[in-house]
Amino acid sequence: MDMNEIKEIFFQECEEQLAELESGLLKLNDGDRDPETVNAVFRAVHSIKGGAGAFGLDDLVSFAHVFETTLDCVRSNRLEPNQDVLKVMLKSADVLADLTNAARDGGSVDQARSRQLIKELEALASGELPQATAAEPTFKAAPTPVAAPPVNEEGFQPVAFSFEDFEADEPAVIEAPCYEIVFRPKSELYAKGNDATLLLRDLSRLGEMSIHCDMDGMPPLDRMNPEAAYFSWKISLKTDKGEEAIRSVFEFAEWDCDLDIALAGGCAVDASEELPMQPVPFDLSMLDEAPAGSAEEEEQFASRDRDAAVSAAGTASNVLQMAQSSTRAPAEAQRNTTAAASAAAQQAASAATPTIRVDLDRVDRLINLVGELVINQAMLSQSVIENDTNGTSSINMGLEELQQLTREIQDSVMAIRAQPVKPVFQRMSRIVREIADMTGKSVRLVTEGENTEVDKTVIDKLAEPLTHMIRNAVDHGLETPEKRLAAGKNAEGTVRLTAKHRSGRIVIELADDGAGINREKVRQKAIDNDLIAADANLSDEEVDNLIFHAGFSTADKISDISGRGVGMDVVKRSIQALGGRINISSKPGQGSIFTMSLPLTLAVLDGMVVTVANQTLVVPLTAIVETLQPEAAAIHSFGASQRLISIRNSFCPLVDVGRILNFRATQANPVEGVALLVESEGGGQRALMVDAIQGQRQVVIKSLEANYTHVPGIAAATILGDGRVALILDVDAIVAASRGQTLKPEMSLAAAG
């Protein structure tokens, strides 16, 4: 396989791991103490580190390593994951994501930030060790960073030490402990490009090693799979570097092999065991000089000496830290059992539901084709109906079945593109953290309905407007902790992000419990900016909607985060571009709620085909509540040009679609047409008047913006069965326009431009 391909897969996996990491940390933050959650978090960081190591992404590895070390402390219950710890960890997760992105796309990361975090992480890992358990410090107290890659200035700052120091601490190095290691690689280990020989070579560097290769599992030559693992090894190793060092040799392979490490009582290096052990000569220099090694290998060669120095330095710094805090790591044994248990759990967890990765292009091509199929099928059935006078032919039956089939095909194809909104929501939690940090506010993001599925295009385009809104909510919406306390609220503000399905659309709600919109201020600002006349009489709702105007900001001073006035109008435009709508409801002192309603898919729509002034239009079915035939007695005039229709003893404004869209110059006679009762997102019903209803069908949406330009009042276009183009009505725009009789000037301008 091509290296770049593998790398691409690695980055895709990284994304998943980062998501996993973040959700795990958030769970911990909410008080979840399930060891599996901790393990999941640890595993995520570990996998990233492992992969990054294979690609020589040093920055990533070194940061991940420090992060991992700290997480390991949490895993082994040496570090209580309280709020402060998690704050650092969440930040570290963000930096890790940045580093991953930088490694993928180039670019740089905030070095100072990551260095600062490394310091914090290290402080957590070492400074907050629990109470001392023994007086005499030993060598293997803390994880020795042997496996850390070279060039690790951030991680291992020079520590002043002298060898005499731990000569005193550790007088008896002569009789090093001996470990029995059983190493059984799985075929995956080789498949991933790793090799048992490399692992064993690294192992042999730790000390005096004897090895027995178990070849019993070996099948005959003609029945063997050359890429499967048959050998396993029994190794006894005399080393003073501790079990941690042994484990770290196998660290990138730990899920691809069975590994047993035990401390042997007496050392059997001299091949006195029942198994014939082959002593491994210490001088493997020839191997080291082997050319054509992988980058990783070369690094290992180069860093061999440094490794020793680094581990010595690491040990020394541990000794110093221990001296300072006069605390000590708990017993190694406990650590080992947890490590072993978690390794088993990790294996179980890695078997998830099978999925495949497909190029989005391919799916899109398929979707396009299915769209064409639907149109073609409609055309076919139309022409059959036209040419078939008795209407009972068997062709008709077949066509109906075909219609059902195409519909099903279309639904399933759309389901391929549907994705949960979770990744976007997760990104938001990071934004909340960052903004909260910058503004000095304490914010909690609550998300609901993360698994709500929506078309991938919608998801991709949702992130940006959502980011803007979250920033606004934290920066403008929430008050400072002092003000909140003064107002009798919890000092920690809450931002709630919810997604749910509602009548064929996805509704995303962003609610904060801040101060709400300061209508007085908004109004004043609008007057200052000549958006409204000083004496304009606006409803609360209208005032709230002013913030969607371009160049509007109520922030007193421009901050880094928001307040440049490029926020909400951009948000509104992006939401509209997705065929969605956005609404605000705000209560002073209680907060604001932004509601976005978006179509589930941008590809198909169930619509009612209607005729208006000899034009064929499609009204989205989701908007229609009912249809009715108006009677003259039910129509009432109201004001100069407004008309109302009475439906079951309530009045509803009657909107002439043909007039609003300028299809005709005068108002049509309501009695001759049909009224469609629609419910708009802003609430309230309107009766849209059209000339006739042609039928109801599923139409394939063709973007008007992409092919022509935005037309006010029109959401998109489609191709009907007879090959004609029909426009799809933007019901909300029509309803909004009905309030002022013409479509909004800004929108008309946009259409003209």
Place this chain on the structure above:
Amino acid sequence: MASKKTAQKTLRLAPVLDLNEATALHEKLLALKGSAVAIDASAVERIGALCVQVLIAGARNWEEQQLSFTFAKVSDAFVKTTQLIGVDIDPLMAKEI
């Protein structure tokens, strides 16, 4: 690499015997079945455990058929790797004549 016996064939190993080479080596060995084989490992710079597995499986197979399977020439890297992973190839080494 002159053959001592007419039936003996020589298999020259590639310098790098990694994952990719294991299948190829396996096939090459299978193709040589039925005749004595001398392995020339003098060019080997790097050998992975998979290829050692194939060679050992080969050696056993040849042994069953009572044909000679020897390492005629070996490089230092080859010897060191086999030592490292605990595979004893001494009995298979061609004896100096």
